[in-house]
Amino acid sequence: MVGSMVVQMTTVELNGVSKVFQKPGELPEDLFRNVDLSLAPQRFAALIGPNGSGKTTLLNVIAGLVEPTRGSVEIFGGRMPNPTFGYVWQNYRDALLPWFTVEDNIALPLRARGESWQFGRDRARALLQEFLPDVAENAKPYELSGGQQQLVSLLRAIVLSPDVLLLDEPFSSLDQHRSWNAALYVERIWSQHQVPVLFVSHDVDEAVLLADDVFLLSRWHRGIVGRVTNLLPRPRTLDMLTNARHVECRNKIIDFLRSESNDGCRTEANWEK
Amino acid sequence: MAGKWYHVWPWLLRILGFGCLAFAWEVAHAFSIFDPTLLPGLSAVAKAFVKLLGSWNTVSDVGMTVVRTLAGFGLAAIAGIPLGIGMGVFRPVYLAAMPPVDFFRSIPVTTLYPVFVLLLGVGDKSKIGMIFTACVFVVMLNSAYGVLQARPTRRQMARLYGCSAPNVLRWVTFYEALPQTLIGLRISLSLSLIVAVLTEMFMGSEYGLGQLLTDAYTTFAIDRLYAIVILTGTIGFIFNRLFVRLETWLVPWSSK
Numbered sequence: 001m002v003g004s005m006v007v008q009m010t011t012v013e014l015n016g017v018s019k020v021f022q023k024p025g026e027l028p029e030d031l032f033r034n035v036d037l038s039l040a041p042q043r044f045a046a047l048i049g050p051n052g053s054g055k056t057t058l059l060n061v062i063a064g065l066v067e068p069t070r071g072s073v074e075i076f077g078g079r080m081p082n083p084t085f086g087y088v089w090q091n092y093r094d095a096l097l098p099w100f101t102v103e104d105n106i107a108l109p110l111r112a113r114g115e116s117w118q119f120g121r122d123r124a125r126a127l128l129q130e131f132l133p134d135v136a137e138n139a140k141p142y143e144l145s146g147g148q149q150q151l152v153s154l155l156r157a158i159v160l161s162p163d164v165l166l167l168d169e170p171f172s173s174l175d176q177h178r179s180w181n182a183a184l185y186v187e188r189i190w191s192q193h194q195v196p197v198l199f200v201s202h203d204v205d206e207a208v209l210l211a212d213d214v215f216l217l218s219r220w221h222r223g224i225v226g227r228v229t230n231l232l233p234r235p236r237t238l239d240m241l242t243n244a245r246h247v248e249c250r251n252k253i254i255d256f257l258r259s260e261s262n263d264g265c266r267t268e269a270n271w272e273k
Numbered sequence: 274m275a276g277k278w279y280h281v282w283p284w285l286l287r288i289l290g291f292g293c294l295a296f297a298w299e300v301a302h303a304f305s306i307f308d309p310t311l312l313p314g315l316s317a318v319a320k321a322f323v324k325l326l327g328s329w330n331t332v333s334d335v336g337m338t339v340v341r342t343l344a345g346f347g348l349a350a351i352a353g354i355p356l357g358i359g360m361g362v363f364r365p366v367y368l369a370a371m372p373p374v375d376f377f378r379s380i381p382v383t384t385l386y387p388v389f390v391l392l393l394g395v396g397d398k399s400k401i402g403m404i405f406t407a408c409v410f411v412v413m414l415n416s417a418y419g420v421l422q423a424r425p426t427r428r429q430m431a432r433l434y435g436c437s438a439p440n441v442l443r444w445v446t447f448y449e450a451l452p453q454t455l456i457g458l459r460i461s462l463s464l465s466l467i468v469a470v471l472t473e474m475f476m477g478s479e480y481g482l483g484q485l486l487t488d489a490y491t492t493f494a495i496d497r498l499y500a501i502v503i504l505t506g507t508i509g510f511i512f513n514r515l516f517v518r519l520e521t522w523l524v525p526w527s528s529k
Binding site: 063065084085087089091094095097098099100108109112113140142156160 | 424426427429430431432433434435436437440444445448451524525526
C-alpha cells in the first residue's frame with residue numbers, strides 16, 4: 001500500500017463536470033453531473049459504464065473536443081497552456097487515413113506540429129519496429145487486420161509523447177482473445193511512456209486486466225458512483241484473468257452493471273416510491 | 274467443384290447480351306418491321322463501319338470530337354472541384370451558392386443553345402462553353418456532397434492532433450471528397466460527349482462526329498449513319514472504362 005501513501009502528482013483533474021443536452025422542444029437533460037475525477041501518470045485508469053452513460057462524451061470533455069456545461073478540467077493544475085492528447089477512437093475504419101501509409105498516419109501529429117515528414121517517418125518507423133514489427137511501414141491501413149489498425153492508431157497517439165492518453169473502447173470490435181492481447185500491448189506501451197490515461201471499455205475483464213482503478217459511470221445516477229482498484233502487480237498477464245483478486249474486482253463491476261440494467265432501474269424506481 | 278459455369282466462362286455471358294441485341298436487329302430487318310432501307314442489315318452496317326475506320330478523315334473527326342469533349346470536361350473539372358470543395362467546407366458559401374447551382378443544373382443545356390450562339394458564335398468557343406456549362410454544376414455538386422458526407426471522426430482527429438485548417442483541407446477533406454468527386458466527373462464525362470456531338474450536329478464544324486452524322490443523315494447514307502452511331506458509342510464506352518480504371522487506381526480505399 002506504499003504507492004497510495006505517496007502524495008500523487010495528479011495531472012488531470014475534473015471538478016464538478018456536468019454535461020447537459022437539450023434537444024429543441026424538449027427539457028434539458030443531464031448526461032452526467034458533478035463528475036470529479038483525477039488521473040495520475042502512475043495509475044492506469046479505466047472507465048466502465050452502460051451504453052448512454054456518457055463515456056465517450058466524458059473523454060471528449062477531457063480532450064477539449066466538447067465543452068462541459070459546468071465544471072472545469074485542469075491539466076497539470078492549469079499550468080500547461082497547450083496540453084497534447086493522444087486519442088484512440090472506437091472505430092478504426094474512421095480514425096486512420098486510408099490514403100496515407102501506416103508510417104504517414106503515425107507521423108501525422110508530428111507533421112501537424114511543424115516537423116518534416118521525414119522526421120515523423122523516422123519516429124514512426126522506430127515505433128513500428130519496437131511494437132509492431134509485423135506491420136510494413138508503407139502498408140495502407142486497410143491492408144491490416146482490425147487489431148493491427150487499432151495498434152497503429154495507438155502508436156499515432158503516443159508519437160507526440162502526449163500529456164494525456166485517451167482510449168475509447170479501442171478493441172471492442174476484436175475477438176475476445178485478440179482484444180486481451182491487444183490490451184497487454186497497451187500496457188507495454190503505457191508503462192514505457194507513463195502518462196495519465198483513461199481507457200473507456202465495456203468489457204469487464206479487459207478493464208480489470210489493464211487498470212489500477214476502474215471508475216464506474218452510472219447512467220441511472222448520471223455520474224461516477226464508485227471505483228474498483230486492482231492491486232495485481234505489473235506487467236499483467238492473461239493468467240491473471242482467473243486470479244482471485246481479478247475475479248473479485250470483476251464481480252464488483254458486474255454487480256454495478258447489473259444494477260444499471262433495466263431490472264435494476266425498475267427495482268430502484270419501485271424502491272423510490 | 275470448379276464453380277458455376279457462368280464463373281468459369283464469364284465472357285460467354287458478356288457477349289451474349291450483344292448477341293441478343295444483334296439477333297433482334299436482324300429479325301427486325303428480315304421481317305421488315307421498319308422500312309429495310311431505313312434499318313439496313315448488320316452486314317451492310319459492318320461494311321460501312323470498316324470503311325469508316327479505313328478513312329483518314331475519320332481520325333480527324335474522332336480527334337476533334339474528343340478534343341472538344343475533353344476541353345469542356347477539363348475546364349469544368351478545374352473550375353468545379355475547387356468551387357465544390359469551397360461550398361462543402363464553408364457553410365455560408367454553400368447556403369448562398371446552392372440555390373443558383375441547383376437552378377442552373379436543372380436547366381437542360383440544350384435550351385441555352387441560342388444564348389451560346391448569340392454570345393459566342395458557332396465556333397469551338399461556343400461548343401466548349403456548352404460542354405463546360407453542362408458539366409460544371411454536376412462536378413460542383415458532387416464535390417460539395419463529398420465534403421459534406423465526410424466522416425466527422427477524421428476531421429475531429431485532425432483537429433485533436435493540431436492540424437491547421439489548410440492542412441485539414443489538404444490531408445483529410447480533399448481525400449474524403451475524392452470518391453464522390455470522381456463520381457461527378459464520370460457522369461460529366463458522359464455528358465460532355467453527348468453535348469459535344471450535339472453541338473457539332475447543330476452548329477456544324479469542319480471535323481467532328483456530330484458533323485459526320487448530319488452529313489450522313491442529309492445525304493441519306495443510312496449504312497454509314499449507323500456506323501457513326503456505333504463508333505460514337507464505342508468512344509463513350511472506352512471513356513467510361515478508362516475512367517473506372519482511373520477511379521480504382523486513385524481511390525483504392527473507397528471500396529474497403
